[in-house]
Amino acid sequence: MKSLNVRSKLLLLCIATVFITACQTGSDEIIEDSTTIDGVDQSQLEGLDGSIDGADSDLIALEDGSDGSAIAFGDEGSAQAMLDKADSVISSRVIYFQFDSAKISEESLSTLEAHGSFIASNGNVSVRLEGHSDERGSREYNIALGDRRAQSVRRVLLFQGASVDQLETISYGEEKPAMSGHTDDAWSKNRRVELVYQVN
Amino acid sequence: MNRLVKILILQPFLMLAFSPLNAALTIEISEGTVGALPIAVVPFDTSKLSSKLSADIAQIVTNDLNRSGVLTVLSRKSLPAVPHYSRQVKYPAWRAAGQDYLVVGRVLEKSPGQYDIQFQLLDVLKQKQLIGYSLQTKKRKLRSSAHEISDLIYQKITGIRGAFNTRIAYIRAQRNQGRKYILQVADTDGFNAQTVLESDEPLMSPSWSPDGQSLAYVSFENRRPEIFIQHLSTAKRSKISGFKGINSAPSWSPNGEFLALVLSKDGGPDIYLMNVETKRLTRLTRHRGIDTEPVWSGDGQSIIFTSDRSGSPQIYEVAATGGKPRRITFEGRYNSAASVSPDGKYIALVYGEAGQYKIAQLERDTGNLTVLTDSSLDESPSFSPNGKMVLYASTRGDNGVLYVVSVDGRGKHKLSDQTGDIREPVWGPYKRQQ
Numbered sequence: 001m002k003s004l005n006v007r008s009k010l011l012l013l014c015i016a017t018v019f020i021t022a023c024q025t026g027s028d029e030i031i032e033d034s035t036t037i038d039g040v041d042q043s044q045l046e047g048l049d050g051s052i053d054g055a056d057s058d059l060i061a062l063e064d065g066s067d068g069s070a071i072a073f074g075d076e077g078s079a080q081a082m083l084d085k086a087d088s089v090i091s092s093r094v095i096y097f098q099f100d101s102a103k104i105s106e107e108s109l110s111t112l113e114a115h116g117s118f119i120a121s122n123g124n125v126s127v128r129l130e131g132h133s134d135e136r137g138s139r140e141y142n143i144a145l146g147d148r149r150a151q152s153v154r155r156v157l158l159f160q161g162a163s164v165d166q167l168e169t170i171s172y173g174e175e176k177p178a179m180s181g182h183t184d185d186a187w188s189k190n191r192r193v194e195l196v197y198q199v200n
Numbered sequence: 201m202n203r204l205v206k207i208l209i210l211q212p213f214l215m216l217a218f219s220p221l222n223a224a225l226t227i228e229i230s231e232g233t234v235g236a237l238p239i240a241v242v243p244f245d246t247s248k249l250s251s252k253l254s255a256d257i258a259q260i261v262t263n264d265l266n267r268s269g270v271l272t273v274l275s276r277k278s279l280p281a282v283p284h285y286s287r288q289v290k291y292p293a294w295r296a297a298g299q300d301y302l303v304v305g306r307v308l309e310k311s312p313g314q315y316d317i318q319f320q321l322l323d324v325l326k327q328k329q330l331i332g333y334s335l336q337t338k339k340r341k342l343r344s345s346a347h348e349i350s351d352l353i354y355q356k357i358t359g360i361r362g363a364f365n366t367r368i369a370y371i372r373a374q375r376n377q378g379r380k381y382i383l384q385v386a387d388t389d390g391f392n393a394q395t396v397l398e399s400d401e402p403l404m405s406p407s408w409s410p411d412g413q414s415l416a417y418v419s420f421e422n423r424r425p426e427i428f429i430q431h432l433s434t435a436k437r438s439k440i441s442g443f444k445g446i447n448s449a450p451s452w453s454p455n456g457e458f459l460a461l462v463l464s465k466d467g468g469p470d471i472y473l474m475n476v477e478t479k480r481l482t483r484l485t486r487h488r489g490i491d492t493e494p495v496w497s498g499d500g501q502s503i504i505f506t507s508d509r510s511g512s513p514q515i516y517e518v519a520a521t522g523g524k525p526r527r528i529t530f531e532g533r534y535n536s537a538a539s540v541s542p543d544g545k546y547i548a549l550v551y552g553e554a555g556q557y558k559i560a561q562l563e564r565d566t567g568n569l570t571v572l573t574d575s576s577l578d579e580s581p582s583f584s585p586n587g588k589m590v591l592y593a594s595t596r597g598d599n600g601v602l603y604v605v606s607v608d609g610r611g612k613h614k615l616s617d618q619t620g621d622i623r624e625p626v627w628g629p630y631k632r633q634q
Contacts, residue, residue: 030302030394041224060451080287094439098525100512135532135559135577136552136555136577137550137552137557137579138493138513138536138537138550138579138580139404139515139535139537139579139580139624140404140405140448140449140462140492140493140506140537141490141492141493141508143404143425143446143448143449143469143492143566144462144468144490144492145470145490147445147446147464148468148490149467167443170423170424170425171425171446172402172420175381175402175404175420176250176402182576182577182595183597196408197518
C-alpha cells in the first residue's frame with residue numbers, strides 16, 4: 001500500500017516536472033499526454049509548480065526507502081559491464097503498452113525506475129527511446145502514438161534523474177514491427193518502446 | 201548535383217534511382233460489378249505490324265474500364281465477332297450479346313517503333329459511332345496511349361473525365377536480406393513501376409505536388425523522421441524539414457505553394473504550414489493531443505486532419521488561415537487518414553469499429569458515412585483525380601496489397617504482386633495537357 005502511494009506521488013511529481021519544463025521553454029502548451037494525467041486538471045498541475053525543490057528531496061527519500069533494486073549501479077564496475085549483465089533489471093529493455101495507449105504499467109514502472117537510476121548514475125551512457133505501435137489504424141497516427149509512448153518513458157527516466165542530454169526519442173510507428181502477423185500476440189509485442197543504450 | 205553526390209557518399213545504404221522495374225503488378229478482379237454498363241472491347245488488329253506489339257492495347261483498356269465500376273467488359277471468349285473497323289460491325293449480333301457499347305481498333309506502323317493507334321467507340325443500340333480517334337505514339341508509350349483511350353471512352357460514356365492515364369505512388373517494403381523500403385511510382389493499373397528512392401530505413405507518406413512533377417515524403421535515412429522533396433525526372437532532392445522530434449505527414453497545397461506537415465518541435469504533434477519557397481512556418485493547431493495527417497480541401501481554404509483531442513482519433517477541419525478546429529466525424533470510435541475528393545464533397549477515411557479497419561466515405565453535406573470495403577486492416581485511402589475511385593492499401597497474408605474501389609462501392613479490384621509488401625498508395629494528379 002505504501003509503495004502504491006509512493007507511485008502515485010511519483011507520477012504527480014513527474015507531471016510537475018513536465019509542466020515546469022514546458023514553462024521554461026516558453027511554450028504555452030503542456031507537453032503531456034492524456035493517458036498519464038487522467039483526472040489531473042491544470043489547476044492541480046499549477047499547484048505543484050512551486051514545490052519542485054521539495055520534489056527533489058522527496059525523490060531522494062523514495063530511493064532510500066525503496067527495495068534497492070533501482071539504485072547502487074554506479075559502484076559495480078563499468079556501465080558496459082552492467083549493461084551486459086544478463087540477469088539485472090536493466091537487461092529488460094522493452095516496455096510494452098496497451099492498444100492506443102501510452103500508459104506505463106506498474107510492472108514497467110519498476111523496470112524504468114531501475115533504468116532511470118542507472119542512467120542518472122552513469123553520465124557516460126545515453127539512451128535512444130524508440131517508440132512503436134501495432135499495425136492497426138493509420139500509419140501517421142501510429143507515428144504520433146509511438147512518439148507519445150517514447151515521451152512517457154522519457155518522463156519517467158528524467159524523473160529518476162537521467163539528464164535531458166542522455167535521452168533521445170524517436171517513433172517508428174508501425175514501420176518496424178518486432179513480430180509480423182495479424183494476431184493479438186504479434187500486436188502486443190509490437191506496441192512497445194525499446195531502450196537502445198550507447199556507452200560513450 | 202553536388203548535393204546528390206554528397207548524399208550518395210554519406211549514405212551508402214540509400215540508393216537514388218529512377219529505373220524501370222520489371223516485376224509488374226497484375227490486376228485481379230475481386231468482385232463482379234452489378235449494374236455496370238455492358239461494353240465489348242475487340243482485340244485491336246495488329247496484323248500489319250512488322251513485329252509483335254509489346255502491349256495488348258484492348259486488354260489494357262478492358263482492365264481499366266472494368267476497374268471503373270461503371271462499365272463491365274464482355275470476356276474475349278464471348279465475343280460474337282472480331283471486327284476492327286466500324287464498317288465490319290454487324291450490330292444485331294452485338295445487341296444479341298447484350299452489349300450497349302463496342303470498341304474496335306487497329307494499330308498501324310508508320311515507321312519502326314512509331315505507331316498509329318486508331319479506335320472507334322460505337323453505340324450498339326443507335327448503330328452509330330460515338331467517337332473515333334487516331335493516336336500517334338511510340339513503343340515505350342504504348343501503355344500510356346492505351347490508358348488515354350480508356351479515358352476517352354470513359355468520358356464519352358459517363359460525361360466524367362477519365363483518370364486512367366495518371367500515376368500512383370506507394371511504398372514497397374522488402375524483407376529479403378534485412379529490410380528495404382522503396383518509394384515507387386507506377387501507372388494506375390500497377391504496371392510500369394519505377395523506383396524513386398530505395399533505403400534501408402523506413403520511407404513513408406508520399407504526397408504528390410499538384411503539377412505531378414515532384415513527391416514530398418518522410419525518410420528515416422538519418423535514423424529520424426525528416427521530410428524531403430524530390431523532383432521525379434531529375435531525381436534532385438532536398439530536405440525541407442528536419443526539426444527536433446516528429447517531421448511527418450507532408451501534404452501539398454492545391455496551388456503548390458505550401459506543404460501542410462506535422463511537427464512536434466513545440467510539444468505534441470501539431471499541424472504546421474510551410475511555404476515551400478521561403479521555408480517559413482505557420483503553426484495551425486496547438487493541442488496537447490495528437491494532431492496529424494493533414495490534407496487540403498480542394499479549394500485550398502481549409503485543412504482536414506486527424507486528432508484524438510476528443511479521446512479517440514476523429515477527423516477535424518481548420519481554416520488554412522488558422523482558428524478553431526471543427527470536428528466533422530461523429531460515427532464510429534476511430535476515424536483517420538482523410539482524403540478529400542477534388543470537388544470537396546466527400547472525404548474518404550479509415551473507419552475503425554470493433555477492431556476492424558475499413559475504408560469509408562463521408563458525404564460532407566449530409567454527414568452520411570458509407571463503408572466501402574469489407575476487410576479488417578484497410579488503410580491509406582486516396583481519391584482519383586476525378587473523384588470516382590479510391591485507391592487504398594489492405595493486407596493479404598504478411599503482405600500489403602493495393603486495391604481500387606469505385607466510390608459507389610460496386611467495383612473493387614486488387615493490384616497485386618509477389619515481391620513485396622505494398623502500402624501508402626497515393627493517386628497523382630492529371631497529367632498536363634500536351
